[in-house]
Amino acid sequence: MKVLTTLAEGRYFLGAAALINSVVHHGTYIDKIVIGYRDELPKWLPELKPTANGHQFSLSMGVPVELIEMAGSLHMVHEKPNWFRYLMEELEPAAEEFFFFDSDIIVNARMSFFGEWVQQGVAVCGDINYVFSRRHPIRIQWAKLAETEGQLVKNTYDQYYNSGFLGWRREHNEFITDWNNAFQLLAPHSGGMKQFRVKDRTEMVLSANQDSLNVAMMITEVPTSTIGPEAMGFEYGLQLMHHPLGPKPWNRNFFLDFFKGMPPRQADIKYWENVNGPEFKPVKKHKVIWNILVCKAFRFLGRFYRKYGG
Structure with missing residues (x-):
């Protein structure tokens, strides 16, 4: 079973609508969509039926879409690592492949490509601020912090990656644990978790969710497969998505x-x-x-x- 997930609240549901429309347009590879949400659901959704965890409707080709109200009070972007663990362990324990897209992303490529991609490892895309040397002073601070907490750095990177997309297989679920561990390391240094960002890039933590993704890539033993910033439309090239x-x-x-x-x-x-x-x-x-x-x-x-x- 293959599950696509996204998070939405307020007007981001308009983005979720465009995301799902684009996924369907490019060939539905996935078997189910799970949306974590906050606040009120939009009135333009189809008729909803209750489920054990939330509400559900089906797309025209039969793919179920389940809406799960999220607990927690962090800014929604900072809920990602914990949401993925909850999705994998509690909501969809039988699923084998998982794909997360931010609800403002548009998919430009066949969905089956994403399935091929995760066969190679955890799928990650480069950020617009892509160059981030292994000797960057902030990355060195991350490494020192991780090692003081018993998390040894196993991988070196000269690039910075965006948390707006992630694809993984269940056999690589340890990466989600690594991301949660990295998030717990960085969160106390973020300046606050109610906002998207509090500090700037001169500080050890700019965005706890995205910085911790990059730390997780440094400490994990799980294989990763990366494509540069062109994957999200930040540069010309293999524009798999557009991410504003x-x-x-x-x-x-x-x-x-x-x-x-x-x-x-x-x-x-x-x-x-x-x-x-x-x-x-x-x-x-x-x-x-x-x-x-x-x-x-x-x-x-x-x-x-x-x-x-x-």
């Missing part, structure tokens, strides 16, 4: 941003092309068409008018 950093497409004022020198991103266009799709249509059709036209026009004009530098 910063303001989310559903929140942007494209007119105001353009005149500030910030034209739409390819990720913005991908979102508006997928938010209404084969499974969900949460946005009025005219609004979708308008935003696609605006994004494409301003993206073209952005070749001539944009903000550069600081």
